[in-house]
Amino acid sequence: MRKILLLPLISLSLALGAKLQAQAPVPALKKIAQFDLPGPPGKRFDYLTIDSDDHYLISAHLAAGRTYVIDVRTNKVVATVSDTPGAEGVEYVPELKKFYTSNAGDNTIGVVDMRQMKVVKKLRTEAKPDGSAYAAPFHKLYVSDERGKAEAIVDVTKDEIVKTLHFNSETGMPQYDPVAHKVYVNLQDENIFAVIDPATDQVIGRYSVGRCKGNHGMTLDPDHHRAFLSCEENNLMTVFDLDKHEPIAYLAMADGPDVIKFDPGLGRIYAACYSGAISVFHQDDPQHYRKLEDFKVQHAVHSLAVDTETHRVYTPEQEENGKPVARMVVYEAGK
Numbered sequence: 001m002r003k004i005l006l007l008p009l010i011s012l013s014l015a016l017g018a019k020l021q022a023q024a025p026v027p028a029l030k031k032i033a034q035f036d037l038p039g040p041p042g043k044r045f046d047y048l049t050i051d052s053d054d055h056y057l058i059s060a061h062l063a064a065g066r067t068y069v070i071d072v073r074t075n076k077v078v079a080t081v082s083d084t085p086g087a088e089g090v091e092y093v094p095e096l097k098k099f100y101t102s103n104a105g106d107n108t109i110g111v112v113d114m115r116q117m118k119v120v121k122k123l124r125t126e127a128k129p130d131g132s133a134y135a136a137p138f139h140k141l142y143v144s145d146e147r148g149k150a151e152a153i154v155d156v157t158k159d160e161i162v163k164t165l166h167f168n169s170e171t172g173m174p175q176y177d178p179v180a181h182k183v184y185v186n187l188q189d190e191n192i193f194a195v196i197d198p199a200t201d202q203v204i205g206r207y208s209v210g211r212c213k214g215n216h217g218m219t220l221d222p223d224h225h226r227a228f229l230s231c232e233e234n235n236l237m238t239v240f241d242l243d244k245h246e247p248i249a250y251l252a253m254a255d256g257p258d259v260i261k262f263d264p265g266l267g268r269i270y271a272a273c274y275s276g277a278i279s280v281f282h283q284d285d286p287q288h289y290r291k292l293e294d295f296k297v298q299h300a301v302h303s304l305a306v307d308t309e310t311h312r313v314y315t316p317e318q319e320e321n322g323k324p325v326a327r328m329v330v331y332e333a334g335k
Contacts, residue, residue, distance in 0.1 A: 028280040028293040033330040039064035042324025045316035048305035060087035079117035089132040102129035126150040131173035138198040144171035172216040179222040210247040212238040217260040224286040230257035253279040258302035
């Protein structure tokens with residue numbers, strides 16, 4: 001008699017278990033690889049960028065004074081470029097097979113020839129060069145001199161600084177909009193979004209970012225005329241309408257947001273947060289956004305890159321549970 005009563009209970013329990021498992025949320029990211037980097041462990045990293053022509057990931061190891069060129073097909077370091085002291089920003093110029101580093105250690109912009117994999121020239125700039133953006137049709141690189149409160153403009157055909165714009169604020173991440181043909185830069189002390197015309201290198205607009213405080217990081221969805229800002233001081237991801245010049249959405253992020261990237265193929269926005277998370281958001285349409293997850297990672301992860309061809313996310317780690325490391329972690333998007 002007991003066996004007859006237990007069978008329905010067992011079946012019910014199994015059914016409930018299967019239902020709960022089916023309803024369990026899928027993580028926004030899945031780790032698929034990690035590999036060590038040559039630099040000393042425990043040293044701060046900064047920006048990364050993708051060279052889609054050669055399938056390279058270029059990673060600035062700020063506190064080690066080195067920059068790595070990594071083949072993303074094999075996850076192997078193919079070159080370690082020295083003489084990039086305090087490298088923060090890094091930007092690739094495909095037609096010249098060069099990349100440029102923002103060297104906060106000696107306040108220079110380093111010009112790296114990728115055929116030689118070495119620094120071939122340095123350009124003296126203002127204090128603490130940081131994020132950078134390349135305006136390809138104009139052959140100009142825009143480098144934010146964060147503490148210098150300036151934007152250095154480099155003619156990459158000559159590798160010369162042709163103009164420097166000065167502001168009343170520290171400058172955050174710049175971005176080039178290939179649809180509007182404009183350069184945007186965050187004025188993070190004033191919570192202002194500034195617009196530069198690269199044809200004249202004049203500032204043609206300054207707009208409030210509303211409740212966003214400390215707008216340092218930026219990435220773009222140029223096709224839908226949107227900018228995504230990471231607000232350091234109040235942990236918000238702000239969606240900024242580039243046509244109306246105003247914020248249209250604010251979403252909570254994990255503590256310490258820094259570098260933010262957009263994957264247009266998946267409609268995802270990723271923000272690396274120093275507290276130990278990647279905040280992941282989804283663009284349902286250009287007017288509507290939702291948070292997927294604060295995906296847990298190691299403490300001090302504050303930079304990332306997205307390969308828009310493979311949809312993989314790359315993050316450098318300087319520690320693991322408090323112990324120093326120097327490595328790159330690779331994630332795939334969860335379904």
